Amino acid sequence: MKMKQVGIVLLAVGIAGCSSTTQSNGGGATNSPPVTVIDKNKPEKPDSQIDKPITMDQLERLDGLYAQDWLNENELLIAQTNPDAKKIDSDSGPMKPAQLYIYNLKTKQVKALKPSEDRVHESPIVSPDGQYVFFHENTSFMMDGGRGVLVHVPTGTSRIITDKDRGGQEWGQWTDSSHLIVGNGKGAILQVGTVSKDEVLLSKDKNVIFDYAAKTGNTLFYVNPNPDNTLSAYNLETKKETIVDKSVWRMSLSPDGNQLAMLKSTGDTERTLFLMNSNDTSKRTKLAVTTQMYAFDWSPDSSYLAFAVYNKDRDGMNGVYVANAKTGKIEQLGDFQDVATVAWSPSGKQLMVSTSTFVDNKPKLTTYRLVLK
Template sequence: MNKKLDSYGQKNGLPQLEHPYACFFRHKVIGLLMTGLIAVGLLSGCSIKSAGETHPSSGMKPGQKLTVIDMDAARQQVSDELVVQSIDRLGDVYARSWLSDEELIVERRNQLWIHNVKTSQERVLTPSRNALQLLAVVSPDQRHVFFTEGSASSKYDIQGYILELSSSKVTSVGQLDMTNEVSWGDENHLITGTPDGKIHLIGLDGKAEQLSFQDPNRSELIAHVEKVSNAIFYTGHDKQGYPVLNRFTLNHPQVVTVAERIMSFAVSPDGKSIAIEKRKWNTSEPARMIILDEQGKEKGSVGQGTLMSRGSWSSDGTKLAFSIYDEDQQGMRGLYVFDQSTGKTTPVTTDIQSYDSPTVWSPSARFLSMYQNISEGGKQLNQSYIVEFKKK
């Protein structure tokens, strides 16, 4: 059980907020040397923008080309490279989820706002609601938003809701357990695990359906679940209690283990690629970000480090974003994007090394957002970043 709690804490620990219960909620509700396939791309013109000032990022000069390592894809033309146009910094907010390439849902002082990245104008997501709002996730078709609210009277009282954007109708999905993540399984269903080893699909009407599956090593906690078509992926455990990636389908409930000794996973939208963070327990070896095919066969390693975030796929499944912190000063540090179409891993910036917060793509993969807690002037501050990539 300690292994499970440690794994959950690494991936879902978040910075402290103003409200005394909000930090507790966030910790529980949301959710932690290049080899083989790695080839480092071109980082051009990347900068952090705040209050009209620009600062070189990652120790690179504008237009400077990094060393290209191995692989045939390294011979691609510069026009095929992933190039950063800008990185904007938003203070005192948590970037949550994208409504479009122009609008990002952010949380500011326990309320959800829609932030326009082009005009910087904001409006409240749900003007008529006053409870502490903590999390927002937009559905794949951008028609609904799942969001959570907390209660000032009880730190255990977390309620989930589905907002229909066209009508502003809000549907309750009931009380949620704070140790389990909730995500969109498809445009009409949420999916979540439970503390007693169950998996639920939740419809737009707020009603939950318990899925049937056969896992001989079913544990008492299933923290992370993903649904791709009719396949369900989740973090399970082997007979020794070590985490594994399991899969079953809605038609065939017998569980199959896809990968062992994983810390986290992310399945591409088409289900053909799986990014896992693999770690050897009781050793000093770094964790590795590995890409698997749909059968669990390793395609290659795209990064490694002491701590890394869960990978995040773009909607077209071509790009994987992840951040790394490495104790080795010469190791991989910062935010990276792996591009399956070129086979290259591009360093975006070393200013972002938050391994315990989600990285989220905009619908077209033009923008990427994430947040981290920073120390500035002796104070701990919330900091969100919006990365914009140049159009090819």
């Protein structure tokens, strides 16, 4: 799952293509700023596979590309301006909408995910098998007229899941390749089926918006932003709701459903990332304390959590890190700056890092493909 910076970044997406640079790294420092690979605590002889550190073997830089997720090992889901669409409203005046496209890393070819309408595409959630993408379509960059859409990638066919929802960027998670858990922007959490019927798992007041939702077994986790960004656990059998914590800005369930990553506000300018057991949320491990947490994502096998952080303290944590979910050990992959998204490839052998910044008042978008070992 990726952080809610998508809408902001898409305002800066105005690109037509990209160029790439590939470097062999072998775990040392790169020659391509701003990336520096660090492997400070690498053991000479790992005792077991669990203790084996993750390092970067190869780096490819894709200039002008803003990637959002992987579809498979060779294709990225990217956002770019649709030159054929009509202009729609934004805070900066009418602009052509940014939409989702499929980028092939080998051929460098780009194709639209869905036949164009004059809407901006935001917050994509890709199924584990890469066959489906759920995202929000909005009639303006201010998230007006939103609706949730599910697209079948091979055919491009789609159906509307939620229409005229008020949230515009509800994040959910796939429990498997056939079922997506997501809020509908109208006070309910849905289980969306790719082959089965959609089901309402939880229904509250229509004014309630769930920022994040995920399910493991009979437990439904969700974040309600009002009034206290409350993370709750709801037992679907007993209908009992338990408050896990408050001031939670993001949560993400591991693919195997056993662990929960939680980003919590612990001060005016402090964010803390925790790992916890999904069956007993009182058992927690503090992974990082930082000024800002930009993005995090679970590896497909649930063994690692990749995250991007910024700390105003020069000696603090800055860049992209990978945490071992079993040992809590953390390795830095690079001091990437202005990170918008991190995402594992389906095999867990690649990591995508996309960055967004402004240089001379112009947007500069770059995606890095990290080959891991």
